[in-house]
Amino acid sequence: MHSDPVAALDIGGTKIAGALVDDRGRVLLRAQRPTRAREDGETVMGAVAEVLTELTRSPQWSDVRTLGIGSAGPVDAIRGSVSPVNVPGWRDFPLVDRVRDIVGGLTVELIGDGVAIAAAEHWQGAARGHDNALCMVVSTGVGGGLVLNGKLHPGPTGNSGHIGHISVDLDGDLCPCGGRGCVERIASGPNIARRALDSGWEPGADGDASAAGVAASARAGDPLALASFDRAARALAAGIAATATLVEVDIVVIGGGVAKSGEVLLDPLRRHLKEYATLSFVQDLTVAAAQMGTDAGLVGAAAAVFGSAVTKAPAGAA
Amino acid sequence: MHSDPVAALDIGGTKIAGALVDDRGRVLLRAQRPTRAREDGETVMGAVAEVLTELTRSPQWSDVRTLGIGSAGPVDAIRGSVSPVNVPGWRDFPLVDRVRDIVGGLTVELIGDGVAIAAAEHWQGAARGHDNALCMVVSTGVGGGLVLNGKLHPGPTGNSGHIGHISVDLDGDLCPCGGRGCVERIASGPNIARRALDSGWEPGADGDASAAGVAASARAGDPLALASFDRAARALAAGIAATATLVEVDIVVIGGGVAKSGEVLLDPLRRHLKEYATLSFVQDLTVAAAQMGTDAGLVGAAAAVFGSAVTKAPAGAA
Known part of the structure; x- marks a missing residue:
C-alpha cells in the first residue's frame, strides 16, 4: 500500500x-x-x-x-x-x-490518547504482530488502549481501554473520577510518591519527592519505597489480569514515565500477575516495555x- | 437469509x-x-x-x-x-x-457457555439491537460474554467475558480459581448465602439456607440478608463498570438463578453502578434482565x- x-x-x-x-x-x-x-x-x-x-x-x-x-x-x-x-x-x-x-x-x-498509543505500538512498536493487545501508559495518570482481533478497538466514543479508571479495590480510596480504588488512584506516579511519603519515606539527597525519587530509593533497597512500588504493581496486575480475562489479550505493553523505572515496577508486576491472571487462557500473558517514544x-x-x-x-x- | x-x-x-x-x-x-x-x-x-x-x-x-x-x-x-x-x-x-x-x-x-448466552441474548433477547453488550449469568457461578462492534467477541480461545474471575478486591478472599476478590467469590449464590450465614442470618421457617432463602429474607427487610445482597451487588457493579470502561458496552443483561431474585439484587446494583461507572461514556449504561430461558x-x-x-x-x- x-x-x-x-x-x-x-x-x-x-x-x-x-x-x-x-x-x-x-x-x-x-x-x-x-x-x-x-x-x-x-x-x-x-x-x-x-x-x-x-x-x-x-x-x-x-x-x-x-x-x-x-x-x-x-x-x-x-x-x-x-x-x-x-x-x-x-x-x-x-x-x-x-x-x-x-x-x-x-x-x-x-x-x-490511550487508543492512539495502542495504535502506534501495534503498528510500529512492541505490540506488532499481536492481534489482541493492551497498551498502557503509567505516568501522571494511567491510560490505555486495546487491539482486538487484529484491529484497534476505540469503541463507539473512542474511549475504550480506560484501564486507569477501573476499580480493583471496591472499598478503596475515592478517586477524582468519582470512583473508588481505581488503578490510577493506586498506581500513578503522584500516588506512588504520596503513598511513600505517607508511610514515612524520605527523599534522597537530591530532594526528589516524585515517583522517580521513590524509584531511586527502591533501587537502593529502601523498604518503604519498595512497598509503594509493590502496591502500584499489585493494582496494575489486577487491572491487567481483569482486562485479559475479559477480552483475551496476550500481551500488555507498558510505557510512560513511571514505567521508565524499569524492573522496580515490572518485577513485582510480573510476580503479582501470576496471582491475578489465573485462568488457563491468561496465564501466558506477556509483559513488554513500550517501544514508541x-x-x-x-x-x-x-x-x-x-x-x-x-x-x-x-x-x-x- | x-x-x-x-x-x-x-x-x-x-x-x-x-x-x-x-x-x-x-x-x-x-x-x-x-x-x-x-x-x-x-x-x-x-x-x-x-x-x-x-x-x-x-x-x-x-x-x-x-x-x-x-x-x-x-x-x-x-x-x-x-x-x-x-x-x-x-x-x-x-x-x-x-x-x-x-x-x-x-x-x-x-x-x-458465557459467550453462548451473550450470542443468544444478542440474537433473540434483551441485547437485541445493541452493538456493544455484556451478558451475564449470576448463579452458582458468575459468567459472561461480550458483543462488540455488533458481533460476538469470543476471543481467540472462546473464553472472553469471564467477568466472574476479575478481581474487584485486590486484597480480598482467595477464590478457588487462585485469584483474590473475584466477582464470583463475592457475588455468586453460594457466596451470598455463606456471607449471610457468617454474619448471623438465620433461614426462615422453610429452612432454605440458599441465596433464594436469603433473597426471601431480604424482601422481608432482614438487614443481614439485605447486607449480603448489597455486597454482591457492589461487586457486580464494580465488575460491570470495569467492563464498560474497558470496552464501552452500553447494556448489561443479567440472568441466572440469583438474578431471578429481581430488585433485591438489581436495585442495589443500579445504585452502586453510579459509584463505579463514573466516566462520561459509561454513565448511561442500561441494566436489563435476561429474556432467554x-x-x-x-x-x-x-x-x-x-x-x-x-x-x-x-x-x-x-
Whole structure:
C-alpha cells in the first residue's frame, strides 16, 4: 500500500503536537506548542490553530486528505467533542468542528490518547504482530488502549481501554473520577510518591519527592519505597489480569514515565500477575516495555487514520 | 437469509443438552442427559454421545452441516478442548474431535457457555439491537460474554467475558480459581448465602439456607440478608463498570438463578453502578434482565454458528 501522508494531532495537558506522517509511520514534519491548560478554552484552541497553521504551510500539505486526532480524554468521537480532565477550559469542546474550520475539507477522526498509543505500538512498536493487545501508559495518570482481533478497538466514543479508571479495590480510596480504588488512584506516579511519603519515606539527597525519587530509593533497597512500588504493581496486575480475562489479550505493553523505572515496577508486576491472571487462557500473558517514544501519540493518531482508511476503502481500492 | 438448521450442544455441570435450531432461533428438536459430572471423563462423553445419537436419528439431521458447542469453561477453541471447572474428569478433553467422530464431517465450533448466552441474548433477547453488550449469568457461578462492534467477541480461545474471575478486591478472599476478590467469590449464590450465614442470618421457617432463602429474607427487610445482597451487588457493579470502561458496552443483561431474585439484587446494583461507572461514556449504561430461558445456551451455540457462517461466507453467498 502506498498512501498520501496524513496529518496528526496529539492533544495533551502539557503540549499540543502536530505532524505529517507517512504510511510507514515516519514523521515528515512536526509542530508543537504548550497547551496552556490552565487558561480559557479559546486560548488552548489558539495553540491548536498555531500548530495546524504551521503544518498547512508545508508544501506537502496539498497531499493531505485526512487528519487524525488523539486527545486526552474523555473524548466523544460521535459528537466530535473532548473534555480532557487536565484541560478545564474544554468541556464538551467541539474540537473536530473547530479543527475542520481551520483545515477545510479534510476527513477528521478523533480517538482517545490511550487508543492512539495502542495504535502506534501495534503498528510500529512492541505490540506488532499481536492481534489482541493492551497498551498502557503509567505516568501522571494511567491510560490505555486495546487491539482486538487484529484491529484497534476505540469503541463507539473512542474511549475504550480506560484501564486507569477501573476499580480493583471496591472499598478503596475515592478517586477524582468519582470512583473508588481505581488503578490510577493506586498506581500513578503522584500516588506512588504520596503513598511513600505517607508511610514515612524520605527523599534522597537530591530532594526528589516524585515517583522517580521513590524509584531511586527502591533501587537502593529502601523498604518503604519498595512497598509503594509493590502496591502500584499489585493494582496494575489486577487491572491487567481483569482486562485479559475479559477480552483475551496476550500481551500488555507498558510505557510512560513511571514505567521508565524499569524492573522496580515490572518485577513485582510480573510476580503479582501470576496471582491475578489465573485462568488457563491468561496465564501466558506477556509483559513488554513500550517501544514508541514521545511521538507515539502522533504516530498513533496517524495509524488510526491509515487503519480506518484501509478498513473503509471499497473492495479493490487497496 | 434462509439456512439449514444447525445442531447445538450445551455442556454444563448438571446437564448436557442438544438441539436442532433453525435460522430464526427456534428449537426444532431437543435431547438431554444428566452430566454425571463426578464420574470419569468417558462416562461424561457417553452422555454427549447419547444426546448426539438421538439428534442424528431425526429426519431433519440430513440437512445439518454445522454444529455449535457452548461449554462450561475454560474452553480452548484453538485446540478444540475443554476443561470445565465442574467436570473434573475432563481436563484438556478433546471434545471437538470426539464430537466429530460421532457426527462425521460436520463443521464444529466451540465457545464458552458465557459467550453462548451473550450470542443468544444478542440474537433473540434483551441485547437485541445493541452493538456493544455484556451478558451475564449470576448463579452458582458468575459468567459472561461480550458483543462488540455488533458481533460476538469470543476471543481467540472462546473464553472472553469471564467477568466472574476479575478481581474487584485486590486484597480480598482467595477464590478457588487462585485469584483474590473475584466477582464470583463475592457475588455468586453460594457466596451470598455463606456471607449471610457468617454474619448471623438465620433461614426462615422453610429452612432454605440458599441465596433464594436469603433473597426471601431480604424482601422481608432482614438487614443481614439485605447486607449480603448489597455486597454482591457492589461487586457486580464494580465488575460491570470495569467492563464498560474497558470496552464501552452500553447494556448489561443479567440472568441466572440469583438474578431471578429481581430488585433485591438489581436495585442495589443500579445504585452502586453510579459509584463505579463514573466516566462520561459509561454513565448511561442500561441494566436489563435476561429474556432467554433455559434454552439460552442451545440457542446461543446455534447463534454463534449462524453468525460465523454469515461472517465467513464468500461475498454473494448470503
